[in-house]
Amino acid sequence: MPPRGSSPTMKDVAREAGVSLGTVSKVVNGIPVGKSYQKKVEAAIQKLNYRMNSYAKGLKSSRTNTIALLMPTTAHPFFGQLTYHINSVLSERGNRMILCTTEGRQEIEQAHIRMVQENQVDGIILLTYTEGLECQEGIPMVTIDRNMSSSLPCVACDNFAGGQLAAQKLADNGCRRLAYIGSSSPLPNEPTKRRDGFISTCTTLQLPYELCSVYDDSNYQYFYDFIDSHFHNGVLDFDGLFCCTDMIASRVISHLRQLGLRVPEDVQVIGFDGIPDPFTGEYVCSTIVQPLEQIAIVSVDLILSEDKAQIPPLICLPVSYGYGGTTKG
């Protein structure tokens, strides 16, 4: 019978058990205490159905066991799955997660950062592609796939190696005239490294290539126009395409097929991300697979790590090749 209408507090438990406040606190936090006391307190907790108030705890201890995750969206499976994995790992480690979807808009990101700061989160995991985000000092941050500044640690898949792997695979499968299709940013960021790795291997193998890069990679028409301009008399100038994301690859493949080209017979296509189609469970195209679960684990490890001092500025996780029917192997 709690005195007030609200839920019982430690004080109530202490009174019920006939012990002092400090003793209850110790029991609740697993600090050793006399056996008889232990029993009495546990009984009282049980009886009153006591629940800790983590707001009071956070106020005192200034540690909230809460991490914020900033994500453009959860509607797309790539972000949805990453969110799911990060949430799982965080939960296993005894942390709550505040989700902030940002639509990739900087003003929303900024507002959310401010908001979760007020919420005293212990850290922020950030997935963004906007430039020049202002990051307040004093709150630990980790970025995913976005090397913003050397001061913020970044975990990403090995985008450069992924680009190399894509070029290598296309070459192995007999392609001789390659092209890269995807986004590019004015400043060197992680996704751009996919292109750079691709160029690296093309150069090494002495394979000719062309680039079709645009800043806003949701502008598919730009890519279609590029393809059309290289399509003459029913034949395409390329026999191998590396697309920056599976999304782009998927749309590009549709366009190629509309043109009457056969994939992979006439032209082979490799994408990037490796998200299985949620409905079929299969890759939508041959692809470079990001280790999503690893990225989640490492991000959480970093944000929860005690000595933030010596975190490396960039951690690259290994990618792999996933066959998805749009290449010859």
Added chain:
Amino acid sequence: MPPRGSSPTMKDVAREAGVSLGTVSKVVNGIPVGKSYQKKVEAAIQKLNYRMNSYAKGLKSSRTNTIALLMPTTAHPFFGQLTYHINSVLSERGNRMILCTTEGRQEIEQAHIRMVQENQVDGIILLTYTEGLECQEGIPMVTIDRNMSSSLPCVACDNFAGGQLAAQKLADNGCRRLAYIGSSSPLPNEPTKRRDGFISTCTTLQLPYELCSVYDDSNYQYFYDFIDSHFHNGVLDFDGLFCCTDMIASRVISHLRQLGLRVPEDVQVIGFDGIPDPFTGEYVCSTIVQPLEQIAIVSVDLILSEDKAQIPPLICLPVSYGYGGTTKG
């Protein structure tokens, strides 16, 4: 220059502005205050870069502007999109959201409910299909698509009408031998109403139908076996199928095609959910479309509503038909 290493408090602002604590509190909370004071306080806030500590505030006011969302996962687009919409609406309304993915496992759900309760959330939005979840009293809850008990308000799409609509569409498109394929629960829950609506219209139209229901609807083999057992000499016993979800429909369609059947020429299929394929942007099949955004808005409205007293136990939102190429219209 904050005295301690931590961030400035209201007290710091008060000292800086040369006013009292209460005045600062008023300014921060938008309570009218003398003009000159207003200016001084705002200047001090600016100068010190003061941020409210919502933990201290929540402790005092026992309102945290935080809502918990329990979802099986965010990895699948249906749940991912719903999560996204709920998050957006909550954010617009000035609330934080704690995300708890549960994998649909009851012990995880229970642990999360307990956890967010400790976190003093103002309410919980819950999407679950488990039976007999223990819901602590005293904390507002709203369920989605799951009518647990009359005490918990539920918002769902009009599943019954959706089932009716599916049967009607199949009939309109000339189908004469129908079947329902999907899950069924021992107790009457929302998804089961899809089946019931389907039966309702079949009965009204005097159309024969068969049912293939299984409790665990991720057991696709069960559905395949059902189809196989109704497939003789290259012809299927049915010319119209209504599947409980687009996921099931997608797999069923694949199986039908493997059998050499043409969709929609030989057999027409309608699914349920209406989630566009993330890669193509199109429905994976003809489908009954759930109003995801509406569901999100209404759920948030309910959980944030002041007078929880007179919330109806069930709110049904209208569904619509989405053509996706697996029917004749």
Added chain:
DNA sequence: TTGTATGCGTTATCAT
């Protein structure tokens, strides 16, 4: 109107 003082539920520092 503005300032002062008390308490929210907890942890931590003291004495005991």
Added chain:
DNA sequence: ATGATAACGCATACAA
């Protein structure tokens, strides 16, 4: 080892 007590940062009832 245990019990009393002072903060933590803020809201608020009350005094000025």
